[in-house]
Amino acid sequence: MPSFVHLYILSPLPLFLTKHFIKLPTLNPLFSPLNLHNFHPNYNYLHSKFVIKMGSDGNDSLSLDSIRKTLIGLEDTIVYSLIERSKLPLNSLAYQSSPFPGGFHGSLMEFLVKGTESVQAQGGRYQSPEEVPFFPDNLPPPFVHRPVNCWQGLPPAAASVNVSKNIWDFYVNQFLPLLAAKGDDGNYALSVASDLACLQVISRRIHFGKYVAEVKFRNETEAYTAAIRAKDKNTLMNLLTDSKVEAMVMQRVAKKATVFGQEVTLNATSNSNNYKVDPSLVSRLYNEWVIPLTKDIEVEYLLRRLD
Numbered sequence: 001m002p003s004f005v006h007l008y009i010l011s012p013l014p015l016f017l018t019k020h021f022i023k024l025p026t027l028n029p030l031f032s033p034l035n036l037h038n039f040h041p042n043y044n045y046l047h048s049k050f051v052i053k054m055g056s057d058g059n060d061s062l063s064l065d066s067i068r069k070t071l072i073g074l075e076d077t078i079v080y081s082l083i084e085r086s087k088l089p090l091n092s093l094a095y096q097s098s099p100f101p102g103g104f105h106g107s108l109m110e111f112l113v114k115g116t117e118s119v120q121a122q123g124g125r126y127q128s129p130e131e132v133p134f135f136p137d138n139l140p141p142p143f144v145h146r147p148v149n150c151w152q153g154l155p156p157a158a159a160s161v162n163v164s165k166n167i168w169d170f171y172v173n174q175f176l177p178l179l180a181a182k183g184d185d186g187n188y189a190l191s192v193a194s195d196l197a198c199l200q201v202i203s204r205r206i207h208f209g210k211y212v213a214e215v216k217f218r219n220e221t222e223a224y225t226a227a228i229r230a231k232d233k234n235t236l237m238n239l240l241t242d243s244k245v246e247a248m249v250m251q252r253v254a255k256k257a258t259v260f261g262q263e264v265t266l267n268a269t270s271n272s273n274n275y276k277v278d279p280s281l282v283s284r285l286y287n288e289w290v291i292p293l294t295k296d297i298e299v300e301y302l303l304r305r306l307d
């Protein structure tokens with residue numbers, strides 16, 4: 001049992017009303033300064049195991065279908081964010097390290113992303129396994145505590161698994177030069193804001209692999225347990241790979257790039273092969289980086305699942 005469990009009345013009433021009616025201390029968990037990490041609603045302390053809560057429909061809402069639906073939704077956001085970034089030239093100065101006033105050393109992109117993540121951390125962004133900051137060191141604590149739902153109730157193994165550095169490296173050094181046209185219009189902060197939108201949704205999509213792995217583990221516990229105990233990465237990779245799904249994903253994202261990225265004109269003679277982002281580049285993004293990194297996350301999560 002945890003050393004103590006915060007017991008307090010969750011007040012649906014506005015706080016200023018509550019304190020006149022209920023003399024007990026009432027803390028709205030959204031703004032509670034208390035750390036709730038000692039009490040995890042999904043952890044069955046009696047049987048020492050995590051129990052993913054049942055969904056309101058009586059079925060467990062953490063299913064492969066429900067997760068895949070989320071991944072499909074994230075495809076839209078990824079394609080839209082790539083289209084937005086492609087509207088600006090590369091602006092390569094934003095990615096080159098240089099000394100800044102105040103002693104900050106790094107690129108303008110690193111400076112702006114660190115500042116943004118610091119603010120978003122205080123707003124509670126990084127309280128779920130799929131939201132992983134690119135600069136996790138010294139982030140300020142959240143003053144908003146998100147209610148934990150079953151999607152965040154993964155075992156602690158989930159927290160230590162992340163591929164943020166890999167995502168940052170491939171995006172800045174390999175993918176962005178393919179996406180943005182050469183050139184410099186001085187809109188460095190705008191370019192970085194657009195880059196961060198791309199990075200955050202790509203990261204979210206890849207780190208969703210933790211949920212995929214959890215569901216696959218629960219669907220074939222025996223087979224995965226044997227491979228985990230043997231630390232057999234190849235068998236784990238074979239167990240979790242679904243080549244048919246991967247092929248459909250790459251086909252669908254290319255199609256979304258043609259549909260979302262077509263030029264809309266009022267005259268009938270629109271050039272139907274002129275897309276805002278090359279559909280084959282979007283498919284390549286998934287084939288060379290997003291899918292392999294998602295599977296790496298799945299394997300790394302599974303290797304820690306029985307810790």
Ligand SMILES: C=C(O[C@@H]1C=C(C(=O)O)C=C[C@H]1O)C(=O)O
Pocket residue numbers: 068209212240241242243245246249290291292294295
């Ligand atoms: C995400 C899954 O796991 C693996 C990774 C996939 C991907 O990143 O698109 C697709 C199929 C699997 O090989 C899944 O099974 O849906």
